[in-house]
Amino acid sequence: MKILHVNKFLYRRGGAEGYLFDVAQLQRDAGHDVAFFGMSHPENDPMPYAGSFPRHVEFEPTPASARGKLENVGRMVWSTSAARGIDEVLTAFRPDLVHLHNVYHQLSPSILRPIAKRGIPAVMTLHDYKLTCPTYRFLDKGSLCEACVPRRFWNAGLRACNGSRAASAMAGLELGLHTLAGAYRPIGRFVCPSRFLESKMRAGKVFPERLRWLPNFVDVDRWRSKVQPGDGAVFTGRLSDEKGVDVAVRAAARLEGATLDVAGDGPARASLERLAAELGVADRVRFHGRLATDELGMLLRRAAVAVVPSRWYENQPLAVLEAFASGLPVVGTDLGGIPELIEPGVDGARVPADDPAALAAALAPLLGDPELAFTMGKVARAKVERDHGPANHLEGLLRIYDEARRTAVAA
Numbered sequence: 416m417k418i419l420h421v422n423k424f425l426y427r428r429g430g431a432e433g434y435l436f437d438v439a440q441l442q443r444d445a446g447h448d449v450a451f452f453g454m455s456h457p458e459n460d461p462m463p464y465a466g467s468f469p470r471h472v473e474f475e476p477t478p479a480s481a482r483g484k485l486e487n488v489g490r491m492v493w494s495t496s497a498a499r500g501i502d503e504v505l506t507a508f509r510p511d512l513v514h515l516h517n518v519y520h521q522l523s524p525s526i527l528r529p530i531a532k533r534g535i536p537a538v539m540t541l542h543d544y545k546l547t548c549p550t551y552r553f554l555d556k557g558s559l560c561e562a563c564v565p566r567r568f569w570n571a572g573l574r575a576c577n578g579s580r581a582a583s584a585m586a587g588l589e590l591g592l593h594t595l596a597g598a599y600r601p602i603g604r605f606v607c608p609s610r611f612l613e614s615k616m617r618a619g620k621v622f623p624e625r626l627r628w629l630p631n632f633v634d635v636d637r638w639r640s641k642v643q644p645g646d647g648a649v650f651t652g653r654l655s656d657e658k659g660v661d662v663a664v665r666a667a668a669r670l671e672g673a674t675l676d677v678a679g680d681g682p683a684r685a686s687l688e689r690l691a692a693e694l695g696v697a698d699r700v701r702f703h704g705r706l707a708t709d710e711l712g713m714l715l716r717r718a719a720v721a722v723v724p725s726r727w728y729e730n731q732p733l734a735v736l737e738a739f740a741s742g743l744p745v746v747g748t749d750l751g752g753i754p755e756l757i758e759p760g761v762d763g764a765r766v767p768a769d770d771p772a773a774l775a776a777a778l779a780p781l782l783g784d785p786e787l788a789f790t791m792g793k794v795a796r797a798k799v800e801r802d803h804g805p806a807n808h809l810e811g812l813l814r815i816y817d818e819a820r821r822t823a824v825a826a
Contacts, residue, residue, distance in 0.1 A: 417449075418450075418512055419512070420435055421453065424459075425460055426456065445809060456471050494521075498525040501530070511535070513538070524599055530601060534823055535823065565619045568588075605622060606627055606815060612751075630803055631803065648720050648721070648746075651715070652734050654679050658725055659726040668696045670775050677700065721735070723735055724748055732752070732753065736756070738795070740796060740799045742789070744794075745763040746774065747766075749767060
C-alpha cells in the first residue's frame with residue numbers, strides 16, 4: 416500500500432512527531448511505500464516532496480505586525496498554499512490512503528479537499544483535543560476547563576483561556592467555522608490512542624460513529640530494557656507549562672540527595688533552570704536538551720524511575736511507554752489517559768497534579784529502594800511487550816485503514 420503521512424512538523428518535535436516517524440518506519444518495514452507532506456521548516460528531515468510544502472509559519476509568539484497577524488489568520492482558517500501543495504504531492508505520489516496527524520493552523524483542513532476530490536480514503540490520528548477544544552488542551556490559563564464542550568467554542572474568547580482574548584477568540588472562531596462547514600467530514604476514521612480521548616471526542620460530538628480506539632505502540636527492540644537497578648528520576652518530553660516539569664523540580668527539592676534528569680526542550684526550559692537554582696538543586700536537576708533516541712535510551716536505563724507530572728489531560732503519552740520499555744516504573748498524574756497505563760503498586764504510581772509533596776512521597780520509596788524499582792520495571796516491560804507491541808498496532812491500524820477504504824467516496 417502507498418501511504419501519505421501528513422503532519423505540520425516533520426521533525427521529532429514531540430510525541431506526535433515521534434509516533435509519526437515510528438509508525439511510518441513500521442509500515443516501511445512491512446513492505447509499504449510511505450511518503451510525507453507538511454510545512455517547510457529548517458529542522459525537517461529531508462523529504463522528497465519538500466518543494467511542494469507550504470512555507471514555514473509560526474503562531475507562537477504572535478506576529479507583531481498587523482499584516483503578520485492577518486496572514487496567520489488566513490493560514491489557520493483556509494490555507495490555499497497547503498491545498499495547492501498537497502494536490503501536487505497527491506499527483507506525484509498517488510497514495511492509496513492518506514494518514515493525517517496534527518494539521519491544524521499551519522496546514523488547515525483545506526488539504527482535505529484535494530484528497531476528497533480524488534476519492535482517496537483518509538484516516539486521522541488524534542494526538543490532542545483540538546476538534547472539541549479550540550486551544551487543544553482543555554486548559555484555561557493553566558487550569559483544567561471543558562467550557563467549550565460540546566461545540567460552545569465562543570467560550571474560548573470569553574474566557575481568554577490561552578491568555579490572550581483575541582487569540583482565544585480566533586481559535587474559537589476557527590474551530591466553529593470548520594465545524595459548521597463540516598471541514599473534517601472527508602476523514603473516514605479517527606484513531607483515538609486512549610479511551611479517555613475517545614470519550615471526550617464523543618462528548619464533543621466529533622463524528623462518534625467514526626471513532627476507533629487503538630493504543631499507541633513502542634518498538635521494544637529499539638528501547639532495550641535495563642539489566643540492573645538504576646538511580647534517580649528522569650523526565651522526557653517537551654518543556655512546556657502543561658507538562659508540569661516544575662512540579663517534578665519542586666518534588667526533587669523535597670527529596671534529599673535525589674537527582675532528576677530532564678531530557679527535552681521547549682519554551683519553559685529557562686524558567687525551569689531558574690527554578691532549580693532558586694530551590695538550591697541546580698546540581699541535582701540536570702537539563703540535557705533534546706536527545707537522539709540512543710542517547711535517550713541510555714539516560715532512561717541509568718535511572719530508577721520515570722516521572723510524568725502533567726497538569727493537562729495527556730492522551731496516551733509515549734513517555735510512559737518508552738519508560739516502560741526501558742524497564743522503568745512510572746510515577747504519573749491521575750489525568751487523561753495516564754491512568755489507563757499505570758497500575759499503582761505494580762508498574763508505578765499515580766498522584767494528583769500540581770502536588771509536589773504527593774509526587775515526592777510517591778517517588779521516595781522507588782528512589783530509596785532501587786531493587787523495588789527494578790522489579791516493577793520488569794513488570795512494566797512485560798506490559799508493553801504484551802499490549803503495545805508494533806505488530807499488534809500495525810494490525811489494528813490496517814483494519815482501520817480497510818474500514819476507511821471501504822467507505823471512501825469521491826467528493
